[in-house]
Amino acid sequence: xxxxxxxxxxxxYRLGLEIKETLFLGNSLYQKIQVVDSxxxxxxxxxDDIVQTTEKDEFMYHEMLIHPALLTHPQPKKIxxxxxGDGGASREVLKHPxxxxxxxxxxxxVIEISRKFLPELGNWNDQRLEVLVEDAVKYLALSEEIxxxxxxxxxxxxxxxxxxxxxxKEFFQSVYDHLSEDGVLVSxxxxxxxxxxxxxxxxxxxxxxxxxxxxxxxxxxxxxxxWTYMIASKGKDPAASFKKLSFPTRYYTPEIHRAxxxxxxxxxxxxxxxx
Amino acid sequence: xxxxxxxxxxxxYRLGLEIKETLFLGNSLYQKIQVVDSxxxxxxxxxDDIVQTTEKDEFMYHEMLIHPALLTHPQPKKIxxxxxGDGGASREVLKHPxxxxxxxxxxxxVIEISRKFLPELGNWNDQRLEVLVEDAVKYLALSEEIxxxxxxxxxxxxxxxxxxxxxxKEFFQSVYDHLSEDGVLVSxxxxxxxxxxxxxxxxxxxxxxxxxxxxxxxxxxxxxxxWTYMIASKGKDPAASFKKLSFPTRYYTPEIHRAxxxxxxxxxxxxxxxx
Numbered sequence: 102x103x104x105x106x107x108x109x110x111x112x113x114y115r116l117g118l119e120i121k122e123t124l125f126l127g128n129s130l131y132q133k134i135q136v137v138d139s140x141x142x143x144x145x146x147x148x149d150d151i152v153q154t155t156e157k158d159e160f161m162y163h164e165m166l167i168h169p170a171l172l173t174h175p176q177p178k179k180i181x182x183x184x185x186g187d188g189g190a191s192r193e194v195l196k197h198p199x200x201x202x203x204x205x206x207x208x209x210x211v212i213e214i215s216r217k218f219l220p221e222l223g224n225w226n227d228q229r230l231e232v233l234v235e236d237a238v239k240y241l242a243l244s245e246e247i248x249x250x251x252x253x254x255x256x257x258x259x260x261x262x263x264x265x266x267x268x269x270k271e272f273f274q275s276v277y278d279h280l281s282e283d284g285v286l287v288s289x290x291x292x293x294x295x296x297x298x299x300x301x302x303x304x305x306x307x308x309x310x311x312x313x314x315x316x317x318x319x320x321x322x323x324x325x326x327x328w329t330y331m332i333a334s335k336g337k338d339p340a341a342s343f344k345k346l347s348f349p350t351r352y353y354t355p356e357i358h359r360a361x362x363x364x365x366x367x368x369x370x371x372x373x374x375x376x
Numbered sequence: 377x378x379x380x381x382x383x384x385x386x387x388x389y390r391l392g393l394e395i396k397e398t399l400f401l402g403n404s405l406y407q408k409i410q411v412v413d414s415x416x417x418x419x420x421x422x423x424d425d426i427v428q429t430t431e432k433d434e435f436m437y438h439e440m441l442i443h444p445a446l447l448t449h450p451q452p453k454k455i456x457x458x459x460x461g462d463g464g465a466s467r468e469v470l471k472h473p474x475x476x477x478x479x480x481x482x483x484x485x486v487i488e489i490s491r492k493f494l495p496e497l498g499n500w501n502d503q504r505l506e507v508l509v510e511d512a513v514k515y516l517a518l519s520e521e522i523x524x525x526x527x528x529x530x531x532x533x534x535x536x537x538x539x540x541x542x543x544x545k546e547f548f549q550s551v552y553d554h555l556s557e558d559g560v561l562v563s564x565x566x567x568x569x570x571x572x573x574x575x576x577x578x579x580x581x582x583x584x585x586x587x588x589x590x591x592x593x594x595x596x597x598x599x600x601x602x603w604t605y606m607i608a609s610k611g612k613d614p615a616a617s618f619k620k621l622s623f624p625t626r627y628y629t630p631e632i633h634r635a636x637x638x639x640x641x642x643x644x645x646x647x648x649x650x651x
Contacts, residue, residue, distance in 0.1 A: 105390065107392070109388075111416070112394075112415070113393065113414065113415035113416040114392065114393060114394070114416050115380065115382075115390075115391070115392030115394075116390070116392070117382070117389065117392060118389060118390075118592070119387075119388035119389070120390065138389035139388065139451075141386070141387070141389050161640070185478075196473040199530070212634065253389030270600075292596070292601075300443070309480035319601070319602055319640070321567070321599075321601060321602075323599040323601075324596075325594075325601045326567075326594070326596065326598075326599075326600045326601010326602050326624040327594055327596075327601050327602065333594075338409065350641060351640065351641050351642045352640040352641065352642065353640070354638070354641060356638035356642065357638050357639075357640055359635070359638070360634070360635030360636075360638035361630050361635075363629070363631035363634070363635035364632075365436070365594070365627040365628070365629065365632055366625060366626050366627065366629060367627065368624045
């Protein structure tokens with residue numbers, strides 16, 4: 102008998118993956134956590150029944166989340182990752198010659214389950230990585246540390262979800278205040294055609310930054326097949342900061358970086374002006 | 377009670393759309409034809425249970441199928457469309473100052489149903505358009521006409537499907553022979569991660585052309601969310617033929633054209649060499 106997992110994320114739309122087996126199913130303090138082994142995408146991590154990352158295509162998401170931001174800062178040394186408990190974002194950051202990476206995730210269970218079932222996603226033993234199990238809102242409110250790049254790799258801002266406070270105007274101001282002179286913020290946002298109102302709110306919350314841009318990349322497991330990212334810079338233009346990297350990549354190239362900022366008119370219309 | 381349509385196209389993967397109602401369901405001589413009204417994508421045309429086009433995102437597919445090819449030929453006057461019975465490809469071609477467009481589709485029922493239920497897809501009354509209900513393989517074998525651009529807008533080459541003969545080495549040779557000196561062929565191919573062997577076969581079948589390139593574009597309703605196109609040119613380089621169009625578009629821009637040819641390394645690996 103075939104076993105199917107269905108994701109009901111976008112209204113009136115459903116994604117189905119045929120599953121070999123469920124490797125883990127449990128509840129943390131914050132959310133339902135599940136790891137399944139799928140035929141098409143290998144192991145899949147789900148939080149509250151939403152696909153977060155899959156073995157087969159996580160590299161597309163994590164490379165595009167990290168490399169444009171790290172190249173936009175002229176010399177990124179201190180990096181903060183908000184969320185990112187699966188380890189993929191910090192793994193990509195650590196490929197750069199950074200000095201310190203702080204990963205602040207509220208849910209230790211996501212980190213433990215990811216390390217156990219998706220160990221290839223993380224580079225957990227790198228001495229430059231410090232993992233803090235904390236609420237990022239409180240963490241930043243109490244900290245005076247300054248970062249060169251802040252990466253938001255959280256779940257989506259669902260009204261009742263654990264990540265909702267991370268998408269408030271106040272939190273973005275706090276992020277801005279914790280960024281160095283040429284500091285860069287990058288966040289995953291949602292696919293552009295399903296929920297434009299969330300994209301718009303995010304865009305407007307970043308109006309303290311002199312430069313805010315949207316770019317996109319392929320992630321076949323996400324609804325609609327692409328994912329969009331919003332990047333805000335105090336200094337260099339992210340769209341012009343493409344560069345050949347000194348390590349191998351499977352998705353990122355300077356040409357892809359440049360191409361990712363070319364948006365079709367139906368997306369541009371909403372986002373061509375400064376927020 | 378909710379009514380869901382599920383597409384089982386890629387093994388172990390399923391796309392579900394919630395449907396308001398079925399507008400048409402019948403069988404032609406060649407295939408099952410269905411038009412449904414969906415909440416998310418408006419009206420959807422399905423052939424043999426596979427989504428072909430939807431009201432909401434058909435512009436993304438048709439603009440990217442047509443404009444790069446029409447701009448690659450220095451002066452496209454005579455255009456052949458193989459398939460394209462829904463009318464979208466010819467509608468985009470007719471926005472250019474072409475003299476003659478021949479649409480050769482084997483299945484008159486697809487044309488009739490599309491004209492009735494998706495009339496906004498076509499520009500059926502343009503005097504430059506000639507519609508022929510014929511097998512394109514036989515049509516080209518018997519014709520001595522020469523075209524500047526040939527567009528393949530058929531269903532996919534499923535082993536038992538009506539479009540299978542359109543993907544033979546012999547047919548591509550026949551297409552080549554019916555192209556003018558700077559002639560261009562463009563075909564939709566499939567998303568690059570699910571069925572690389574079909575892409576490879578297509579690539580190798582085009583080795584008589586001096587230039588063959590792959591590019592991609594977004595089509596949220598298709599599995600994986602992007603679609604790839606293969607373009608073969610006897611003359612100009614398609615990747616360098618981007619240009620501002622004289623009419624409005626919702627997806628195509630010169631920047632998008634250029635960006636569409638930037639492929640991530642995991643796709644490039646297979647297709648960087650001449651076939």
